[in-house]
Amino acid sequence: MFGTQSKRDLTLELQAQFPILRPSIHARRANLTVKFQDLYGFTVEGNVDDVNVLNEVREKVRQQGRVWWALEASKGANWYLQPQISSLSEGIVLKSSLKLAALANSITLKRLIRKGIPPVLRPKVWFSLSGAAKKKSTVPESYYNDLTKAVDGKVTPATRQIDHDLPRTFPGHPWLDTPEGHAALRRVLVGYSFRDSDVGYCQGLNYVAALLLLVMKTEEDAFWMLAVLLENVLVNDCYTNNLSGCHVEQRVFKDLLAKKCPRIAAHLEALEFDVSPRCDRVVLVPLF
Known part of the structure; x- marks a missing residue:
């Protein structure tokens, strides 16, 4: 049927026309799924390439951490909170850097924060x-402890809803989804x-x-x-009950969006997709 062309030659010819007959090494690696826990105990799932990207990010965080540690070593542990001293004709004036506005104006601090704060800091x-x-x-030093003791055992609509939500908060987390984690989270929420x-x-x-x-490590710091x-x-x-602040944020x-990204805003409007929908108190989680 094929004249003098052998079946073997025909097979080789077909293979030449369709060179990709099996998944590449990259494709096979991409299908390999790995699971591991991140810094805060959450299970992360991804392929090998995702892990490589994550490792690159971690290395950049480590590099940035070395910058922070160098400043810690040269300027002191709380270098960004130390009062700044400037010489004036009348003498030396201490400028308090404890105010948030003053801290925000620190070029070095802003640059470091935008690049990433080391997890331990x-x-x-x-x-x-x-x-x-x-x-x-x-407030007095004992404020949080006094508050949690004063409200212990009290039942309100808020405490009932908190008790209902505790098991549903990051289920499966190695610490949050334990009696100890539930108790700590409950004290913070009930106290507030x-x-x-x-x-x-x-x-x-x-x-x-x-x-x-998870980030602050202590209940009291998390509460504040x-x-x-x-x-x-x-x-x-x-x-609050009517979520008026959330409506303001969404508007x-x-x-x-209409001012900065008019094409996206017009596209969403054409799809009749409202980016500021009516929200319900029981499901809304504002992002910040």
Whole structure:
């Protein structure tokens, strides 16, 4: 049928026309799935290439960490909080760098933060720069312990909802999804629900507080970080009953999108996709 051309020659010819007859090494590696825990105990799943990218990021974080440690060694452990001294004709004036505005104006600090804060320094740096340290300093040292003791055993709509949400907060996490983790998270959330009765507890706060616990390491620091986020950083009323603050945030985002990215805004509008939809208190988790 094929004349003098042998079956072997025909096979070789067909192989030449279709050179990719089996997955490449890259494709096979991409199909290899690996699982591991990240720094905060969450299980990460990805292929080999994802792991390689992650390793590159980790190396950059380590390099940036060396810059932080060099400053720690040369300027002191709290170099970004030290008062700045400047010589004037009247004498020496101490300029307090404890104010957040002054810290934000530090070129070195801003550059370092934008490149990444080393994980081991995040609790200290976050606590200082967020304003949580300043907020904590305005109350007695025993404030958090006294608060948690005072509200222990009290039952409110907020505490009932918190107890309902605890098992659903990052299920499977090696620490958060344990009796010890649940107890720590509950104390932070219940304590804040009594601190600010207008907010009380809103679903979504459990995830925010849980992440703060993982980063800050201690309940008290996580509590004050939660307090400064809700009271100073976020728009007012983000977590109150009518979520008016969230509606404001979403409307601002919609207007900003139309101003900065008009083509995307027009495309979403053509799809009848509203980027500032009506939100429900029980499911909203504002991003910050």
